Amino acid sequence: MRKIWDIHGGIHPPENKTQSLQDNIRAAGIPAQLIVPLSQHIGAPAAPIVNVGDRVLKGQMIGEAKGFVSAPVHAPSSGTVAAIEPRVIPHPSGMSAPCVVINCDGKDEWISHQGISDYRSLDKNTLVDTIRNAGIAGMGGAGFPSSVKLSGGKDKPIETLILNGTECEPYITADDILMQERAAEIIAGAEILRHIVEPNETLIGVEDNKPEALAAMRAAAEGTGIEVVSFPTKYPSGGEKQLIQILTGMEVPSGGLPADIGIVCQNIGSARAIYRAVCHGEPLISRVTTVTGEACSTPRNYDVLIGTPVQYLLDLSHFDASRCIRLIMGGPMMGYTLQDTAVPIVKTSNCVLAPTVEELPPPPPAQACIRCGMCAEACPVSLLPQQMYWFSRAQEHDKLEEHNLADCIECGACSYVCPSNIPLVQYYRASKAEIRQAQQDKIKAERSKERFEARQARIEREAAEKEAKRKARLEAAKAKQQSATKDGSKDDIIQAAIARSKAKKSGGADNPPQDPAQAAIARAQAARSGDAVSETAEEKTARLEKQLASTEKRLAAAQQKLQLAIDNNDDNVEAFRSGVEKTEGKLQALHKELDAHRASQAPAPAESVSDDPAAAAIARAQAKRAGGAETESPDAARERLTTQIASTEKRLDAAQQKYADAQAQGDANAAAFATAVEKTQAKLDKLRAELAALPAAEPEPAAEVSNADDPAAQAIARALAARNANAELSEADKARNAVSSLEKRIAKTQQKLDQAQADGDDNAAILSDTLAKLQGKLDEARQALDALSQEEN
Numbered sequence: 001m002r003k004i005w006d007i008h009g010g011i012h013p014p015e016n017k018t019q020s021l022q023d024n025i026r027a028a029g030i031p032a033q034l035i036v037p038l039s040q041h042i043g044a045p046a047a048p049i050v051n052v053g054d055r056v057l058k059g060q061m062i063g064e065a066k067g068f069v070s071a072p073v074h075a076p077s078s079g080t081v082a083a084i085e086p087r088v089i090p091h092p093s094g095m096s097a098p099c100v101v102i103n104c105d106g107k108d109e110w111i112s113h114q115g116i117s118d119y120r121s122l123d124k125n126t127l128v129d130t131i132r133n134a135g136i137a138g139m140g141g142a143g144f145p146s147s148v149k150l151s152g153g154k155d156k157p158i159e160t161l162i163l164n165g166t167e168c169e170p171y172i173t174a175d176d177i178l179m180q181e182r183a184a185e186i187i188a189g190a191e192i193l194r195h196i197v198e199p200n201e202t203l204i205g206v207e208d209n210k211p212e213a214l215a216a217m218r219a220a221a222e223g224t225g226i227e228v229v230s231f232p233t234k235y236p237s238g239g240e241k242q243l244i245q246i247l248t249g250m251e252v253p254s255g256g257l258p259a260d261i262g263i264v265c266q267n268i269g270s271a272r273a274i275y276r277a278v279c280h281g282e283p284l285i286s287r288v289t290t291v292t293g294e295a296c297s298t299p300r301n302y303d304v305l306i307g308t309p310v311q312y313l314l315d316l317s318h319f320d321a322s323r324c325i326r327l328i329m330g331g332p333m334m335g336y337t338l339q340d341t342a343v344p345i346v347k348t349s350n351c352v353l354a355p356t357v358e359e360l361p362p363p364p365p366a367q368a369c370i371r372c373g374m375c376a377e378a379c380p381v382s383l384l385p386q387q388m389y390w391f392s393r394a395q396e397h398d399k400l401e402e403h404n405l406a407d408c409i410e411c412g413a414c415s416y417v418c419p420s421n422i423p424l425v426q427y428y429r430a431s432k433a434e435i436r437q438a439q440q441d442k443i444k445a446e447r448s449k450e451r452f453e454a455r456q457a458r459i460e461r462e463a464a465e466k467e468a469k470r471k472a473r474l475e476a477a478k479a480k481q482q483s484a485t486k487d488g489s490k491d492d493i494i495q496a497a498i499a500r501s502k503a504k505k506s507g508g509a510d511n512p513p514q515d516p517a518q519a520a521i522a523r524a525q526a527a528r529s530g531d532a533v534s535e536t537a538e539e540k541t542a543r544l545e546k547q548l549a550s551t552e553k554r555l556a557a558a559q560q561k562l563q564l565a566i567d568n569n570d571d572n573v574e575a576f577r578s579g580v581e582k583t584e585g586k587l588q589a590l591h592k593e594l595d596a597h598r599a600s601q602a603p604a605p606a607e608s609v610s611d612d613p614a615a616a617a618i619a620r621a622q623a624k625r626a627g628g629a630e631t632e633s634p635d636a637a638r639e640r641l642t643t644q645i646a647s648t649e650k651r652l653d654a655a656q657q658k659y660a661d662a663q664a665q666g667d668a669n670a671a672a673f674a675t676a677v678e679k680t681q682a683k684l685d686k687l688r689a690e691l692a693a694l695p696a697a698e699p700e701p702a703a704e705v706s707n708a709d710d711p712a713a714q715a716i717a718r719a720l721a722a723r724n725a726n727a728e729l730s731e732a733d734k735a736r737n738a739v740s741s742l743e744k745r746i747a748k749t750q751q752k753l754d755q756a757q758a759d760g761d762d763n764a765a766i767l768s769d770t771l772a773k774l775q776g777k778l779d780e781a782r783q784a785l786d787a788l789s790q791e792e793n
C-alpha cells in the first residue's frame, strides 16, 4: 500500500455531488449557434484562419496557435462562420474577447481525420505536436497547454507522472463520471503520456469519496503498472501542488513548477482528450460539464460541444431562473458569478452551478477581523491570510509579494472559515490583478525606456559619424587650400583663369564652347562688349522678342511664387520679392532695348529728333555709324562720353562684384567674369581717353544723379553697397554670407529647375547640373566656414 501524505490546513465543506451523479453522461446535442473563443487557454490567443461566410467542418482548425504557449481552436460542429467578433466569454470580469461564431447546419459533418494506429513507433516530438495541434489544454484548472508541459523538464528528468482525478470542489462531478464511464480512454491517454514522458512511476490520484470512479480506474489500469491512489477527501486536495504533496510527500518550491522536482501533472480529462487526439485524430472540441444546483430540476453531466451557450445547457436541465440566487461558472469555492447566460462553454468549463438561496445563502456582512488565526490554520499553502488581508487593504504590494501572495491558489478555504465573514479571497484576487497590472506597466515602461535609449544611442552614433565625416571634409578642404596657396598667389589664380578664358575664346568659331552655360555666358559677354555686330537687325529683333517673352513668363512665375510665399507666410518671401524685382528690371531693360532697336530701324523724321532724348541717342548712334561723328559738337561729345563713362564705371563695379563673388564661391564661371571685367575696364579706359582728348569745357554745377527709375542702376547700387558692407566684415562673416548666398542661389535654381521641368524646358538639364555644382560649392563653403569658425573660437 502506497504511503500518502497530508497537506496543511484544508476544509470539509458539504460535497453536494450526488445530485448530478444520478444519471449517465448525456450528449448535449448541437445548439443552433456555437461561440468559440480564440483564447480558452493560458498564453497567446489563437489567430483566426477562417473568414465570415466560410463553411467549416467538425474538427476543422479555425484558429491557429500563435507562439509556444498557445493552443489552436477547432470547429466543434459543421456549419457556416457567421461572425468573428468579440463576444462575452466566461471570465470573472464579464469581459468580451474575439470569438468565431458558427451557425450550425445540424449535419455534424466531420473533417477527414485519422488516428495513429501505433503511436509507440513515432518519436515523442511528433506526438507532442499532435497534442499541440489538437488544441489540448488543461481541462481541470487554468487551461495550460498540455504540449507545453510535455515539452518541458529537459533539465531534470521526469520521475513521476501524475493524473489528477481528485475533483475536490463541492458539486462538481465531471471528472468523477468521466472516470466511471471512460476509464479505459483515460488509461489509454495515460499510456501515451507515459510513452512521451518516460517516468519511473505513473500515479492517478482520486479522493476516497468517488468509490465507483476508483473501481473503474483500477480495473482499467490493471496490468499497466499505473497506480490508482485513493486518499482522504479534503478540500483543496485537487490543487496541483497539494496533490503532488499528498502522493509523493514532495513540495513544489514557491514560484516553481512541478517539473522542477521531476513531476508532470495532467488532468484525467486532458489524458482522455490526448487519447482521442492521438488514436482517433480528434481535436479537443467537446468536454464533460456538470450542470447542477437546485435551480435545475435535472442536474447531470453533459458531453458538451465547446462553444455551446450556457443558456442552452440550462434549458436542457430545466433551469428555473426565479429560484436561482446566482449563476456560477465552476464550483461554489473557486467559481465566479456569470452575468450573462449567452457565454459559451470552453475547454476549462467543468461546472455550471445554479444554486437556490437556501443552498448558497448570501454571506452575512463582513465584520472586523478578530485575529482568531483560523484562516492561517485552514490555508493549504501555509500562508498568513490575515496579514495578507491587511496588506491587501493597504495596497502594500511589496509586502504582499514578500508574504508569497503569488502562491495563493485562491481556494477560498480562509474565507470559508473566517468567523468575521471577511471575503479574504476576493481581496487576494484584486491584489493579484493590481500587481499583474503594475508588472505589465513596468515591463511596458522598461521597453519604452529601452526603445528611448536605443534611439538616443543611434542619434549619438549618427552624430558622431557625421562629425567624423565633417572633420574629414574639413581636413581635405584645408589640405586643398594649402596646396592652392603653395601653387601660387590669388592673383596668379585669377590670371590663370583669365588666360584660360582667353585661350578658350581664341579657339574662335572653329572651336565653340561645349558647355551650353559657357556658351550662353560667352554670348552675353559678346553682346555686352559690342561683339554682336554680326547679328542682323532681324536676328536682334527676334532675339529680343524671344528674351522678352521668356522674361515675361519668368516674371509671371516669380510673381506667382511670391504670392504663394506671402500667403504661406514663408521665410523666403524677401528672396522671392527680390527675384520679382530683378526680373521686372530685366523686363524693363529688354523693353527699352527692343524699343530702341526698333526705332533705330525706322526712318526717323528729322524735326522730331531734338525733342526725344532716346531718339536723339539713336540718331547719334546712327550718325556715328554713318561717320557723322564729326558733326557732333564738343559739348555734346563731352556729355555723351561722361554719360558713357558713368555707365561703364557702374558696369565695371558690377562686373568686379560678380567676379569677386564668383571667386569667393569658387564658381566655375569666374573666368568669364574676369574677361568681362577686363573688357569693361578697357572700354572705360578708351572712353576716358576720348573725353580727355576733347577741348576743356566751361565748368557746370554738378547735377545730382537719380537712379530711382533705373533698375540696373539700382542693382549696381545694391551690389556696391553690399561690397562695401562686405569689406568691413570678418573672414568668417564673409564665409557665412557666402554660405547664405549659395543657399539662396540653390533655392532659386531649384525653383527655376522645378519650373523648367514643369514646362518641359530644354534648360532643365543645365539647371540640374548647375544645382549639383552649387550644392558642391555649398558643401565647400560650409567646410570653410567651419574652419574659420573654429579659428575664431
Ligand code: SF4
Pocket: 368, 369, 370, 371, 372, 373, 374, 375, 376, 385, 386, 389, 414, 417, 418, 419, 420, 421, 422, 424
Ligand atoms: S479568520 Fe478572519 S477573523 Fe480570523 S484572523 Fe483570519 S481574517 Fe481575521
Ligand code: SF4
Pocket: 378, 379, 380, 381, 382, 383, 385, 407, 408, 409, 410, 411, 412, 413, 414, 415, 424, 425, 428
Ligand atoms: S485562498 Fe489563498 S490564502 Fe486563502 S486559504 Fe486558499 S491559498 Fe490560503
